[in-house]
Amino acid sequence: MMSSAKGPGPRTLTLIWISIVLVFSMSLVSPTVGVTTSVSGSDDQEAEPDFEENFRQYFDYYSMTEYLQGLQARFPDLMKLYSLGRTFEGREIWCAKLSDSAAIVDDGDPGSEPDVLIVGAHHGNEWISYETALYVMTFLLENYGSVTGNGSAATYLLDNREVFFVPMLNADGTQYAHDTDRGWRKNREPNYALDNTPGPLRDPDLVPVSYGVDINRNYGWMWHDSGGSNVILSSGSSYRGPPDNKDDDGDAIVQFDIRHGIFPGPDEGVDEDPWDGIDNDGDGKIDEDPAGGFSSAETIAMKELGDTHDFRTAITYHSYSELILWPWGYTHEVPRDGPVMAQLGGRMAEMNGYRPMQGVDLYKVTGEFNDWFYAEYGTFGYTFEIGRTHNIPAEGILNHTRLNLDPALYLIYSAENPYISYLRFRSNMTTVTRDGDVIRVEIPMEDEGYPFALRMEEASLVYRWKGGPWERAGVVLGDDGNLSGSIPVDVDEGKLDFYLELKDDMGNIITEPAYAPLSLVSYHLKLDSIFSLYFGFDTVLVMLFTLGVSWGGFSLGIAKSIRSDRSREGKNG
Structure with a gap:
């Protein structure tokens, strides 16, 4: 006669209880229980904006003008x-x-x-x-x-x-x-053979010898200096434009006389004080008789x-x-x-x-x-x-x-x-930890030569709980260059927003994140108990993987124990 069925043996029961306790313990020590983090106004990749459709082809002057006028109509303020x-x-x-x-x-x-x-x-x-x-x-x-x-x-x-x-x-x-x-570089103003003579002597009926001035060689500063532009060759791609050839300050000792080949220059009081920040002619004035530049619209x-x-x-x-x-x-x-x-x-x-x-x-x-x-x-x-x-x-x-x-x-x-x-904040290395009744914040900062002293007595973490009024908590600068402060926890759960504000002895205000208070660091505080657990997505993945390995091993062990128990019972039956 066969014996009646028996429950799992002591070895099997022990393995089952160990697995239950292990899983429950893992849920209690999850690293994301209590606080989750986000940064509003971060540089995270966003969906391709609709306005980018306007940048699939090149504008020309006329389509750009239409585009600008359209933007003006849409955004008048x-x-x-x-x-x-x-x-x-x-x-x-x-x-x-x-x-x-x-x-x-x-x-x-x-x-x-x-x-x-x-x-x-x-x-x-x-x-x-x-x-x-x-x-x-x-x-x-x-x-x-x-x-x-x-x-x-x-x-x-x-x-x-x-x-x-x-x-x-x-x-x-x-x-x-x-x-x-397609390769045209300069503007389209005409250049004449007599451009090196005073403007009033140019014949408007002359045929241009070339076209265009390189606008980015036509500003005044050091226009007269050699080696950075085409000086005489007006057809050159970096032609700087014609010389001034005028007695702008009225001190010329010789006047222009083309018929007799007289072309006064700096030694005769014409174009003798170019844009270089120096009183070249010793008259107490600076750059008042420039040699050229600003000839183009x-x-x-x-x-x-x-x-x-x-x-x-x-x-x-x-x-x-x-x-x-x-x-x-x-x-x-x-x-x-x-x-x-x-x-x-x-x-x-x-x-x-x-x-x-x-x-x-x-x-x-x-x-x-x-x-x-x-x-x-x-x-x-x-x-x-x-x-x-x-x-x-x-x-x-x-x-x-x-x-x-x-x-x-x-x-x-x-x-x-x-x-x-000069100030480099390592936002991705900022740490935030719950320590009893405070949230401790540490922000790594590298000072690469900021020339003004930071007034640390006015430095603060500007914070608010659950969208309430802004408050301030003090900040200290550690020997390692990192900034740290503590924010009081005066709510059971909810959203914490904060940003760092520094001031220097010149009155400049520096914030981290940039664009604060429109850009903020945000934390979500949850009740820190086994009845109110919050798992981040990364933690869930880790737990599932760990549970899979753990349960797989325990399942094999339990199955083996049950088979061993039944085999033993069969021999004793």
Whole structure:
């Protein structure tokens, strides 16, 4: 007679109880219980924006004009479109001012919003230059006011800056490159054989010997210096334009007399004090009788724009070489602000992978945009040499415009304080831990030469719980350079938003993340008990894998134990 069925043996029961206790213990020690993290306004990849459909083909002057007018109609509060003047062939030199109240200067508080200048198409064959300017401009308009990461950047910048875009400075040359000669570089003004004589002596019925001036050799600063442009050969691709040949300050000792071959120069009091920052003729005045420069409508327009605004930073887009350049372009001498310009240029180069250098290290240029704006106005100007060819195909437009968006946003942001480029925050290494009644925050920071003392007694973590009022917690700077602070936990659960705010002894305010308080670090605090557990997605994956391995092993062990028990029972039956 067979014996009656028995339950699992002691060995099997022991394995089952061990597996239950192990799984329960794993759930209690999950590393994501209690707090989860997110950053609002981060640079996470977002879906391709609709406005990018406008950048599948190159604009020409006429389609760009229509596009700008369309943006003006759609964003009348954010954009003011106007003309800086007309080119030789009568095209408008369009300028678009972008700000939260574009029709009002600095929101009615003069000087409160730094000015930034972005210029494209100094050269007619460099089409990607104006496409990039248009892309940055469109990005700011289309994302203003949105709740995405892009919206945080666009909204902050237009609320706190005035950004001027001149997307197609060389409208004549660009249109000629579209219609006639893809490689055309200069503008389209005529050059005459008598251009080296005083302007009034030129015969308007003469036939031009060539066309075009290189606009980026026609600015005043060091225009007269040799080796950085075509001086006499007007057909050359970098022809700087005709000399001034006028006695601008009225001290000439000899007058022009073409019939007798008398052409007075600096020694006779004509063009004796060029744009170089020096009193060359010893009359107590500086640069009052320039040798040349600003002979073209385009550079005259830019000079007038610079004279009437305080541009802190600027970009002029060109192609090609994948470089970021800054002054000086005419000499290897390092300018007064050379170190900070190099630091800022280097930070932007980290974003697009370009090579940063002082302009002259590429080759010498005279009468150039960045040199003029820095020498005359103190503007930190940068040349972006985009791509590896002038003739970038249309399907490559978005690759280059996207790549150069973040550096442009960073330069606009840095206009308030370019020295911020010396402070490097390692946001991806920020640690946040719950310690009883406080949340402890540690933010790694590297000081690469910030020239102003940080007032740590005023440093703070600005925080709020569950969307409530903003409060402040103190911050200390450790010997390792890291910043740390503690935020009181005065809620059982809910969302914590915070950002870091620093001040220096010059009154500059520095925040991390940038664009704060529109961009914030957010934490979600959950009840820290076994009845209210929160598992992050990564933790769930780890648990499933571990449970699979654990349960697989335990299942085999349990099955083997049951078989062993039954075998033993069979032998005893």
